[in-house]
Amino acid sequence: MSEPLRELITEALRGASAYHVPQPPRVVAKLDANELPYALPAEVATALAAELATVPLERYPAADAGVLRPAVARHLGVDPASLVFGNGSDELIAMLCAGFAAPRPGAARAGVLYPWPSFVYYRIAAMVAGRDAIEVPLRDDFTLDADEVARVVATRRPNLAFFALPNNPTGTLWSVDAVLALAKAHPDVIVVSDEAYLAYGGRTLLPELATTPNLVVMRTLSKVGLAGLRCGFLIASPLVVETLEKVRPPYNLNSLTQRAAAWLLDHHADAMATHAAAVVAERARLAAGLAALPGVRVYPSEANLLMIRLGNPGDGRAAAIWAALADRGIMVRNFDAPGARGPLAGCLRVTVGTPAEDDLLVAALRELLAA
Numbered sequence: 001m002s003e004p005l006r007e008l009i010t011e012a013l014r015g016a017s018a019y020h021v022p023q024p025p026r027v028v029a030k031l032d033a034n035e036l037p038y039a040l041p042a043e044v045a046t047a048l049a050a051e052l053a054t055v056p057l058e059r060y061p062a063a064d065a066g067v068l069r070p071a072v073a074r075h076l077g078v079d080p081a082s083l084v085f086g087n088g089s090d091e092l093i094a095m096l097c098a099g100f101a102a103p104r105p106g107a108a109r110a111g112v113l114y115p116w117p118s119f120v121y122y123r124i125a126a127m128v129a130g131r132d133a134i135e136v137p138l139r140d141d142f143t144l145d146a147d148e149v150a151r152v153v154a155t156r157r158p159n160l161a162f163f164a165l166p167n168n169p170t171g172t173l174w175s176v177d178a179v180l181a182l183a184k185a186h187p188d189v190i191v192v193s194d195e196a197y198l199a200y201g202g203r204t205l206l207p208e209l210a211t212t213p214n215l216v217v218m219r220t221l222s223k224v225g226l227a228g229l230r231c232g233f234l235i236a237s238p239l240v241v242e243t244l245e246k247v248r249p250p251y252n253l254n255s256l257t258q259r260a261a262a263w264l265l266d267h268h269a270d271a272m273a274t275h276a277a278a279v280v281a282e283r284a285r286l287a288a289g290l291a292a293l294p295g296v297r298v299y300p301s302e303a304n305l306l307m308i309r310l311g312n313p314g315d316g317r318a319a320a321i322w323a324a325l326a327d328r329g330i331m332v333r334n335f336d337a338p339g340a341r342g343p344l345a346g347c348l349r350v351t352v353g354t355p356a357e358d359d360l361l362v363a364a365l366r367e368l369l370a371a
């Protein structure tokens with residue numbers, strides 16, 4: 001790239017790298033992206049295909065989310081006007097960073113706070129938007145120091161605070177009441193309850209919205225079996241909705257996604273809930289299987305994932321095991337590297353798969369750890 005063009009890129013972005021998803025040639029167990037491991041049943045897929053055949057693709061999508069808005073409103077029991085839709089909740093996170101950007105008096109940039117380690121896109125969205133990323137470290141066991149969060153919010157006064165309840169990548173469920181108390185104590189801070197993994201544990205803050213106008217509840221269909229659709233939504237008070245609607249690209253949700261999501265919520269929601277319950281039961285079995293392996297620490301999780309520690313920070317053992325698993329077609333998420341430091345060095349994140357996939361993982365790990 002020519003140097004004059006490079007100068008157009010913000011300092012933060014120049015130093016960053018793109019989100020990388022490794023793609024090995026042969027995958028036998030895909031346990032790296034917190035997806036639900038169950039495909040749509042064939043009869044549901046066939047009926048959905050017939051429904052999608054009627055979507056007018058020569059037209060732009062419904063800019064107001066058309067049939068999807070009432071379907072989601074029915075599903076959640078909320079006012080349709082309180083919803084904002086995103087191309088995945090990633091896009092909603094970016095929209096929140098873009099929409100609430102005015103620096104506090106005396107500050108150079110608006111602040112975006114989140115505990116760390118947490119969902120990596122909070123960091124990316126804050127950085128891309130040129131915000132001040134305020135990261136509050138988790139304790140060593142990935143629990144949240146709520147007093148420290150309250151202190152940092154009071155002193156740094158962020159515009160936005162994101163809490164993944166339960167958290168990714170650690171699976172930890174922090175105190176939902178502490179997050180609510182924070183929102184109540186700071187009505188001038190937008191507090192986001194990111195409930196992407198709610199199907200697997202935790203409690204929704206949805207009932208609190210009526211009395212807490214600075215609270216935003218964010219959901220996605222990605223973790224309950226529909227990651228390929230890219231459909232996220234949030235529920236918020238009128239000022240937040242109105243502001244995000246000014247930021248939202250008009251046709252951000254394509255027509256097929258809108259129709260499919262609406263149809264599936266009406267016809268397939270019970271099956272999705274049943275699948276999620278099966279994953280919760282399987283999580284306990286997988287956690288026990290992993291914890292029985294020598295030298296493996298399994299952190300408590302309320303999401304469809306388990307964070308495991310296999311090595312010491314810097315020794316690169318977890319990274320080597322990750323590579324050996326990938327060679328066998330078993331994909332998990334690596335947070336380790338030789339010489340790595342930080343809270344996740346020595347760790348891998350494992351998505352709860354089908355019992356058969358999980359058995360493959362545990363057997364492969366048993367062999368690799370013994371070698």
Ligand SMILES: Cc1ncc(COP(=O)(O)O)c(C=O)c1O
Pocket residue numbers: 034087088089090091119164167168194196219220221222227230231232
């Ligand atoms: C906590 C959390 N929030 C939001 C998302 C984004 O989900 P999507 O953009 O697929 O809706 C993820 C995805 O991994 C996540 O872990």
